[in-house]
Amino acid sequence: MAQVLCQLPQKDDPNLLSSNIPCADAGIYQLTPDLVILQSVDFFTPVVDDPYLFGAIAAANALSDVFAMGGKPITAMNIVAFPNCLDIDILTKILSGGADKVHEAGATVVGGHSIEDEEPKYGLSITGTAHPDKLITTLGCQNGDLLVLTKPLGTGLLTTGLKAKVLNEAQIETALDGMARLNRYASEAMQRVGVSACTDITGFGLIGHALEMAEASKKHLVIHADSLPAYPHAVDMAENGLVPEGRFRNHRHYIKRVSGAEDQPEQNIDLLCDPQTSGGLLIAVAPERVDLLLAELKGAGDQAFIIGAVENGDGDDGNNNCTGTMLLI
Ligand code: CO
Helix, strand or coil, X not given: CHHHHHCCCCCCCCCEHHHHCCCCCCEEEEEECCEEEEEEEEEXXXXXXXHHHHXXXXXXXXXXXXHHCCCEXXXXXXXXXXXXXXXXXXXXXXXXXXXXXXXXCCCEEEEEEEEECCCCEEEEEEEEEECHHHCCCCCCXXXXXEEEEXXXXXXXXXXXXXXXXXXXXXXXXXXXXXHHCCXXXXXXXXXXXXXXXXXXXXXXXXXXXXXXXXXXXXXXXXXXXXXXXXXXXXXXXXXXXXXXXXXXXXXXXXXXXXXXXXXXXXXXXXXHHCCCCCCCEEEEECHHHHHHHHHHHHHCCCCCEEEEEEECCCCCCCCCCCCCXXXXX
């Protein structure tokens, strides 16, 4: 998608701050010297059978980009595709799941748009605000920073197992709770501590989103592949070869920038490349602040896993020209 967008005609608007931030999680547009708006949109087909839960997960996922940037979501617009053969009560439940999450995020649903379609789809367009000096972006990883992930991996593997009826919703309850969990509380925790950089983990998996942060910051990431956290049953799915198609797409696209992959067991690579729905925040934090961050995240009711560190890349000759690479150890 990014490759396609690059080819579109561009308008040079100095207020579009995100045009200077590679791989920004949301569009950043400056309105006044001390106010930017953040805009993001995401929607997808159902990942679970329960319509209310699907709505809640889709909203938590759509709100995530604004939280990753240290912003505050203000308004949300529903995006709906729905077949006319399905009971309208299902749509009501999807929308109320979404609205409850938007309210929990401190934002307001202002409207939306629906079309008729063969397969249901739901998501939201989110507008948030931030002070330009307080933005947390993919830029800013420093040598020696530690990388903290706030949710386990494996939602792609688990929802694939669910679709194949190898797993039921009760078996993946921990992951469902995780996907519906707002990144709001983790975002507020990192803002209290002060961190170097952040992104949220969604469809490109840990591999893609971590490499985007490395690329924006011109750094090399060292990831402890054996310490990657996984939701219960995710590794079982990987070991049984029940992996989502998106895992292969992410692998094809990103693996050439990763060294050490050939020495890793297959399930570590599956987790690294697994596309996430409403995944956690990946935070780069100075080592002297990591204990405080872990304590704040824990106090907020979130998880925190140290999965690696930031280093200078091989291509970095001191001129900061590293294109963003990763080593798995
Ligand atoms: Co994002």
